[in-house]
Amino acid sequence: MTTTNPQHESSAAGWTADEVLHKLDDGLPQGEIPAALFGNADVYDRELRSVFGRCWVFLGHESEIQAKGDYVLRRIGEDNFVVVRDEDGGINVLFDACRHRGVQVCRSDSGNTSHFRCPYHGWTYNTKGNLVGAPLWRNAFGGMSKEGNGLSPAAQVASYHGLIFATLDATAPSLEEYLGGMTWYLDLVFGLNSDGIEVLGPPQRFVIDANWKSGADNFSGDDYHLGTLHRSVWEIGAFPVPFRENMLGYHVQASPGHSLSFSMAPTEDEPGPKFFGYPEDLAATFDTSRISEHQLNVARRSRVFVGNVFPNFSILALPMTEDGSSHPPTGILTIRTWQPKGPGQVEVWNWFCAYKNMSPEQKERTYRAGLGTFSMGGSFEMDDTEPWITVSRTGRSVAAEVLDFSLNYQMGMPGVGIAKQVDDWPGPGIAYWTRYEEGVQRNLFSFYSRMMQAAPGQWPDLRFPE
Amino acid sequence: MTLTKTRVPVGSALHNEVVEWLYTEAELLDDGHEAQWHQEMVSRDIVYRVPLRQTVERARGKGFAEGTYHLDETYGSLGSRVLRNQTPYAWAEDPPSRIRHFVTNVRVAEADEDAVAVRSNLLIMRTRQEQTQPQIFAGERQDLLRREEGVLRLFRRTVLLDLTVIGTHNLAMFF
Numbered sequence: 214m215t216t217t218n219p220q221h222e223s224s225a226a227g228w229t230a231d232e233v234l235h236k237l238d239d240g241l242p243q244g245e246i247p248a249a250l251f252g253n254a255d256v257y258d259r260e261l262r263s264v265f266g267r268c269w270v271f272l273g274h275e276s277e278i279q280a281k282g283d284y285v286l287r288r289i290g291e292d293n294f295v296v297v298r299d300e301d302g303g304i305n306v307l308f309d310a311c312r313h314r315g316v317q318v319c320r321s322d323s324g325n326t327s328h329f330r331c332p333y334h335g336w337t338y339n340t341k342g343n344l345v346g347a348p349l350w351r352n353a354f355g356g357m358s359k360e361g362n363g364l365s366p367a368a369q370v371a372s373y374h375g376l377i378f379a380t381l382d383a384t385a386p387s388l389e390e391y392l393g394g395m396t397w398y399l400d401l402v403f404g405l406n407s408d409g410i411e412v413l414g415p416p417q418r419f420v421i422d423a424n425w426k427s428g429a430d431n432f433s434g435d436d437y438h439l440g441t442l443h444r445s446v447w448e449i450g451a452f453p454v455p456f457r458e459n460m461l462g463y464h465v466q467a468s469p470g471h472s473l474s475f476s477m478a479p480t481e482d483e484p485g486p487k488f489f490g491y492p493e494d495l496a497a498t499f500d501t502s503r504i505s506e507h508q509l510n511v512a513r514r515s516r517v518f519v520g521n522v523f524p525n526f527s528i529l530a531l532p533m534t535e536d537g538s539s540h541p542p543t544g545i546l547t548i549r550t551w552q553p554k555g556p557g558q559v560e561v562w563n564w565f566c567a568y569k570n571m572s573p574e575q576k577e578r579t580y581r582a583g584l585g586t587f588s589m590g591g592s593f594e595m596d597d598t599e600p601w602i603t604v605s606r607t608g609r610s611v612a613a614e615v616l617d618f619s620l621n622y623q624m625g626m627p628g629v630g631i632a633k634q635v636d637d638w639p640g641p642g643i644a645y646w647t648r649y650e651e652g653v654q655r656n657l658f659s660f661y662s663r664m665m666q667a668a669p670g671q672w673p674d675l676r677f678p679e
Numbered sequence: 680m681t682l683t684k685t686r687v688p689v690g691s692a693l694h695n696e697v698v699e700w701l702y703t704e705a706e707l708l709d710d711g712h713e714a715q716w717h718q719e720m721v722s723r724d725i726v727y728r729v730p731l732r733q734t735v736e737r738a739r740g741k742g743f744a745e746g747t748y749h750l751d752e753t754y755g756s757l758g759s760r761v762l763r764n765q766t767p768y769a770w771a772e773d774p775p776s777r778i779r780h781f782v783t784n785v786r787v788a789e790a791d792e793d794a795v796a797v798r799s800n801l802l803i804m805r806t807r808q809e810q811t812q813p814q815i816f817a818g819e820r821q822d823l824l825r826r827e828e829g830v831l832r833l834f835r836r837t838v839l840l841d842l843t844v845i846g847t848h849n850l851a852m853f854f
Contacts, residue, residue: 322734418843419847444766539755
């Protein structure tokens with residue numbers, strides 16, 4: 214028997230980005246997402262311009278460049294930017310390309326310097342990016358102005374709780390406006406006490422043959438995968454909250470694009486981890502000097518916080534241990550970027566953080582627990598990469614196009630599962646209880662679609678309609 | 680750790696014993712006998728580290744950032760990894776990779792505390808599923824082996840990888 218389905222007509226050329234985005238818009242209200250989103254090369258090219266070329270992108274933490282002249286080399290999209298503290302203590306984000314021939318002027322991942330010199334002809338820039346000279350200046354360039362020939366800065370640079378972001382889009386709204394409701398949740402993690410956080414060393418970097426959006430999708434609040442993919446972590450005692458109990462909590466669409474998820478005890482008196490499992494003497498320093506009583510109470514009941522700031526900055530706080538036989542789980546905090554490296558490749562940049570007022574022993578404990586679980590060699594994270602590789606394989610497949618193959622993101626939609634929207638959540642955004650829910654990912658892809666299709670200079674709404 | 684003092688010649692009894700030990704270790708790891716390696720060849724007070732490396736200017740050294748690692752393991756945490764791989768849910772290594780350790784340039788010196796200091800070059804070729812291009816790790820291992828009840832056991836290992844950005848999706852294997 215042969216049947217024909219008009220939807221299944223193949224085209225000789227692959228789908229364009231516009232075709233994939235139209236399918237995304239058509240499918241999202243039903244919880245369907247075209248698989249091609251995770252592998253289509255035309256989509257990827259559009260992302261570099263429409264998403265990474267415009268959005269606020271996370272670059273690093275201020276504690277990485279404490280002294281004047283300290284710099285780190287980071288990326289916006291696929292392009293290198295020097296993030297440097299200048300002589301006046303300001304932070305500059307400079308496109309790593311000499312104004313003479315476009316050559317890379319910073320060739321180290323990090324360091325301390327008073328200037329950057331191009332290896333090609335010697336054009337030299339200070340830490341503000343100003344051109345300060347070139348060899349035999351009078352003969353070569355006498356009469357030409359140095360002004361206007363400096364390194365190109367990012368259009369806007371700003372920090373939030375020491376987290377440095379930049380955007381290439383001069384028309385982008387301010388960082389705080391862009392973060393929107395997400396600031397309430399960033400405060401709740403990074404502002405738990407008056408000391409704030411610092412990073413523990415440079416980031417670990419590794420490459421996965423997967424699409425960058427798999428990381429953003431997963432950290433927007435994919436808790437359901439723990440029961441299968443990460444079942445081993447319970448077998449070895451790495452994580453103290455049983456799977457079913459861990460599914461209790463909230464999914465929050467903080468504002469368009471930014472999503473997160475809390476595993477949370479139903480009441481304050483519940484036994485089990487509080488404040489993400491941080492030690493009691495540290496938790497005693499958590500206060501309302503920088504956050505509200507509501508935020509402190511949410512943090513107190515929280516066991517896991519996982520979230521993604523659109524597009525590619527993720528945060529995870531939870532109790533873990535690298536060796537259950539010797540050490541009980543303790544709070545860890547990892548921040549990471551899903552650095553795009555092509556439609557089928559992502560470079561993970563993974564930092565571990567500590568509260569600045571932790572004792573050296575607590576810092577070592579949280580670092581070891583984090584490294585042994587949420588790193589490329591860690592018991593928790595090493596399994597995540599396996600499925601993502603095949604998501605991207607499906608995403609670039611001819612079959613996915615010919616069969617009009619879409620992915621199911623229906624969990625928590627009306628009539629699907631037990632999750633229900635709640636109206637007594639103290640924080641901003643749209644909240645659901647329990648975590649059997651994928652609205653957090655639909656929020657990611659809905660904003661993604663609007664960003665991808667926004668005209669130059671135009672910005673999608675950064676607030677949900679009332 | 681330096682090897683300036685009392686390096687023993689290639690072919691000497693001690694050198695042969697160390698090479699034999701390294702080959703046995705590589706065989707156990709390549710054959711998937713991680714538990715046996717852990718139990719019989721690793722000291723209970725092992726410090727097993729793969730430091731994080733960055734690209735830095737020559738004046739700043741080789742770029743190994745102090746106190747930061749890809750792996751920083753104890754006997755207990757290595758045991759957790761071995762145990763994890765034995766569960767039916769260790770997707771990162773099930774189906775298992777094909778892993779081959781190539782150990783060369785073995786330099787041996789007597790060290791303090793009845794220990795032997797060993798530097799070797801390590802090349803690991805790893806293939807997953809139907810891959811034909813291997814994932815490759817090249818680097819140097821700096822080991823201290825100690826005689827415990829007559830048997831050599833590994834009690835310090837530092838793996839200095841040549842990579843700054845690790846070109847593989849996980850470190851589910853042992854160096």
